Amino acid sequence: MSGNTSTRRSNPAVEIALVIIMLIVIIPILWALLLAFLPNRAITSRSWDFPFWMGNFRAIFADGAFTAQLINSAGLVIGTVVLCLVIGALSGYALAKLSPPRWLTLPALVLAGIIPLIPPATLVPGLYVLLNNIGLLGTVPGLIIVNTLFNLPFAVLLMSSYFAALPDELRESALMDGAHELRAFWLVMLPLVRPGLAATGVFVGIMAWNEFLMGLTLTSGGVTAPVTVGIAGFLQQYAVTWGELAAAGSVAAVPMILLAIFANRQIVSGLTAGAVKG
Amino acid sequence: MTAAVGTAVAAPPPVRSSKSGPRGGPGWAAIALAPFVLFCLAVGAYPFARVLQMALTEVGITGTGFHFTWTGLSNLQTVLADAAAWQALGNTVVFIIGSVAGSLIAGLGAALLVDRAVMLLPLARNVMIWPAVIAPVVVSLIWLLILSPTAGGWNKVLATLGLPEQNWLNTGLGAMTSVIVVDIWHWSPVVFLFIYTALKGIGDEILEAARVDGASEGAILRRIVLPLLLPAIGTVALVRVVMGVKVFDEMYLLTSGGPNGATTMVSQRIQLWFFQDLQYGNAAAFSFVVIALTVALLVVAVLARRVRRAA
Numbered sequence: 001m002s003g004n005t006s007t008r009r010s011n012p013a014v015e016i017a018l019v020i021i022m023l024i025v026i027i028p029i030l031w032a033l034l035l036a037f038l039p040n041r042a043i044t045s046r047s048w049d050f051p052f053w054m055g056n057f058r059a060i061f062a063d064g065a066f067t068a069q070l071i072n073s074a075g076l077v078i079g080t081v082v083l084c085l086v087i088g089a090l091s092g093y094a095l096a097k098l099s100p101p102r103w104l105t106l107p108a109l110v111l112a113g114i115i116p117l118i119p120p121a122t123l124v125p126g127l128y129v130l131l132n133n134i135g136l137l138g139t140v141p142g143l144i145i146v147n148t149l150f151n152l153p154f155a156v157l158l159m160s161s162y163f164a165a166l167p168d169e170l171r172e173s174a175l176m177d178g179a180h181e182l183r184a185f186w187l188v189m190l191p192l193v194r195p196g197l198a199a200t201g202v203f204v205g206i207m208a209w210n211e212f213l214m215g216l217t218l219t220s221g222g223v224t225a226p227v228t229v230g231i232a233g234f235l236q237q238y239a240v241t242w243g244e245l246a247a248a249g250s251v252a253a254v255p256m257i258l259l260a261i262f263a264n265r266q267i268v269s270g271l272t273a274g275a276v277k278g
Numbered sequence: 279m280t281a282a283v284g285t286a287v288a289a290p291p292p293v294r295s296s297k298s299g300p301r302g303g304p305g306w307a308a309i310a311l312a313p314f315v316l317f318c319l320a321v322g323a324y325p326f327a328r329v330l331q332m333a334l335t336e337v338g339i340t341g342t343g344f345h346f347t348w349t350g351l352s353n354l355q356t357v358l359a360d361a362a363a364w365q366a367l368g369n370t371v372v373f374i375i376g377s378v379a380g381s382l383i384a385g386l387g388a389a390l391l392v393d394r395a396v397m398l399l400p401l402a403r404n405v406m407i408w409p410a411v412i413a414p415v416v417v418s419l420i421w422l423l424i425l426s427p428t429a430g431g432w433n434k435v436l437a438t439l440g441l442p443e444q445n446w447l448n449t450g451l452g453a454m455t456s457v458i459v460v461d462i463w464h465w466s467p468v469v470f471l472f473i474y475t476a477l478k479g480i481g482d483e484i485l486e487a488a489r490v491d492g493a494s495e496g497a498i499l500r501r502i503v504l505p506l507l508l509p510a511i512g513t514v515a516l517v518r519v520v521m522g523v524k525v526f527d528e529m530y531l532l533t534s535g536g537p538n539g540a541t542t543m544v545s546q547r548i549q550l551w552f553f554q555d556l557q558y559g560n561a562a563a564f565s566f567v568v569i570a571l572t573v574a575l576l577v578v579a580v581l582a583r584r585v586r587r588a589a
Contacts, residue, residue: 010396017391018398022405028463029408031431032420044429046437091314098307108311111318117572119524121545122565125332125552126325149321156314181306210413212527213545217553228415228527235419235531242429249419256411264404267411272471 029257035246043242056247060234066248068223069230072140073209073252076226079144080208081201084155087148088200089193092159093185097171112153120150124217131218138219143226146214151204158203158273162196163189195266202263203270206256227252332562353559354567363564365539366547367571369454373543374522376458377465381518382511384462385469390499392470393477403474410467414527421460422447422532450540453533457541461528465521469514476510477503516579523572544568 035043039053060066094100095108127146128137136142166189174184190197215226221233231248234241260267333353335346357363392402409417424431425447433443446452480503488498526545529535535542535550542550548568552561 011394014391014394015396015398018395018402021388021391022398022402024463025405025408028420028424029412032423035423035431046434048434048438087313087317090310091312094307094310098310100307100311104308104311104315107319108315111315111322115318115322117520117576119545119568119572121524121526121548122568123322123325123329124549125558125562125565126328127321128552129328130321130325145321149318152314152317185310206411210411210415212413212415212530213549217549228413231419232415232531235422240429242423242426245419246423249416253412253416253420256413257408260408260411261404264407267407268471271407271410271468272475 029253032246032253033250035243036250038243038246040241040243043246053243056241056243057251059241060244060248060251065223066227066230066251069225069227070251072143072223072225073227075140076143076147076211077205077208079140080147080151081205083144083148084151084204085197085201087152088155088159089190089197091156092161093163093189095156095160096163097166097168097189108156112157115150115153120213124213127214128218138224142218143211143214146218147208147211151207154273155200155204158200158270159193159196161273162193162199166192195269198263199266199269199273202259202266206259206267209252209256329562329565332558333566335559337558349559353563357560357563357567360560362539362542362547363567366542366544367567369539369541370523370525370543372454373458373461373525373541374519376454377461377522378515378518380458380462381466381469382515384466385514386473386507386511388466388470389473389477390503392474406470407467409464412464414464414525415530417460417464418528418531421456421463425456425532447533448537450537453537453541457529457533460532461522461525464528465518469518472510472514472517473507476507480506512583516576519575519579520572523568523575 034050036056037052037054038050039055042049042051042053091108095105100108131137131142131146134142136145170188170192171184174188175181179187210228211226212228212232215229216232219225219229221229225233227248231245231252234245234248331346334348334350336349336353338345338347388406392399392406395402412420423429425444427433427443427445427447436443444452446456484502485498488502493501524545525543526549529541529543529546533541535546544564548561548565551557551564
């Protein structure tokens with residue numbers, strides 16, 4: 001409803017209200033960032049002295065556990081994104097452009113509809129037994145499998161919507177020219193949905209980096225845990241070191257906020273994927 | 279954040295027929311779709327069956343792993359007789375009502391404002407989604423650094439102003455309110471995006487016509503814009519309800535489900551029974567209660583929508 005922006009005048013009340021909303025968004029984040037650079041006594045005192053201090057970061061990286069957790073989370077993100085993109089692109093392509101037999105399409109759509117609706121916590125007991133049986137309990141590959149389960153329906157449907165937007169003639173003429181079905185997919189169709197791969201990858205990556213419940217319940221903590229669980233661990237100890245908590249939280253949150261700034265369009269299309277077609 | 283944001287409401291992609299083309303055909307289609315179906319069945323259906331098995335048995339752990347003794351519905355009876363289960367269900371209902379209503383109002387307000395903005399439009403559109411990309415557990419921590427009675431920034435403000443300090447996280451009502459406010463801060467961006475996208479889809483001609491006819495801005499909003507936004511609002515409300523059922527991380531650091539279970543939601547109840555009390559049967563039986571209630575809720579929502587469309 002704001003088509004011709006050029007003709008519209010700026011309304012001061014609207015702009016001021018937006019400044020207030022943006023402050024509500026930004027101040028809590030900045031506050032945590034500020035505390036990350038403060039010693040504990042400055043945080044718990046009621047004064048407004050802010051002595052700059054790097055000790056929190058030295059402390060959280062001192063014993064190597066937090067570094068190990070960051071590496072675990074990086075591995076979890078890479079594994080989940082790769083798996084979701086490979087299966088998501090293949091199966092999304094099948095749904096949008098090929099005509100799979102009905103006995104396969106129906107279960108695919110039912111699974112894609114049901115998995116996002118089931119609260120993940122209800123599957124924890126079963127996933128615990130599954131990973132225990134295949135020897136992946138407490139490992140990054142185990143977490144990759146579980147995270148892929150919860151993100152794959154989204155990846156398949158989002159990729160399928162990008163493929164569906166391509167004209168059928170592209171694939172057909174490639175096949176006419178004698179290209180193999182695989183070549184038509186790999187050389188003609190897949191390069192055209194690069195924006196879809198980016199949106200899916202960014203979104204699934206954020207989900208995997210932020211995941212907490214599975215990391216908490218399916219690892220034994222410490223060096224086997226992802227970074228979100230590591231952060232929570234800083235609170236469980238007897239004397240709460242607020243500055244270290246803030247520092248660890250900042251290390252996890254800042255990369256995501258940078259993504260939100262620079263990959264805004266991909267994140268928005270991921271967040272609203274359902275709305276456009278729903 | 280949950281992947282349900284996107285998929286919970288995604289319409290099934292168009293499955294058009296007779297598209298197999300000159301070569302290939304259904305063989306390739308089946309091969310390409312199979313990985314998804316097989317993966318979900320292997321990783322999803324097996325745990326689901328195991329949860330069902332645990333719900334109906336008494337689970338013991340020996341050196342060789344889990345072993346199960348059939349007990350029928352007794353786990354379910356135990357769970358339904360347990361006040362903790364009802365407390366978690368009640369808390370979740372309160373939480374969903376508060377956080378869904380709150381984020382709908384905040385997100386709608388933000389979308390209407392951003393739509394009218396000129397100068398701050400590009401900046402606001404970017405900043406507005408930041409909370410949604412931060413890990414829920416970090417959001418929990420960010421707000422703990424503000425609301426904590428001992429180290430929180432809010433008490434620093436109150437002390438500076440000479441006001442009595444707050445202790446909200448240690449009172450039942452205060453803790454629940456805090457958790458709801460934090461959830462609104464965290465997820466209003468999703469509501470904002472859904473509604474802002476829908477707002478962009480409303481044609482200028484309709485609004486111009488109304489203005490030419492002399493309608494006030496308030497009347498245009500109430501009579502034209504809001505009715506046109508209703509489908510988007512309904513969709514995002516459903517997405518937010520599903521997110522509310524799943525919520526776990528956000529209260530983990532902020533309240534740890536306390537005080538006295540006042541902010542323990544269904545997901546945490548399952549986790550506590552399974553990992554803290556080692557009552558596997560109860561955890562699994564309660565999982566089924568939650569799944570059944572979620573499915574019932576969604577069926578009602580879909581039916582209500584169909585009735586409204588038919589009317």
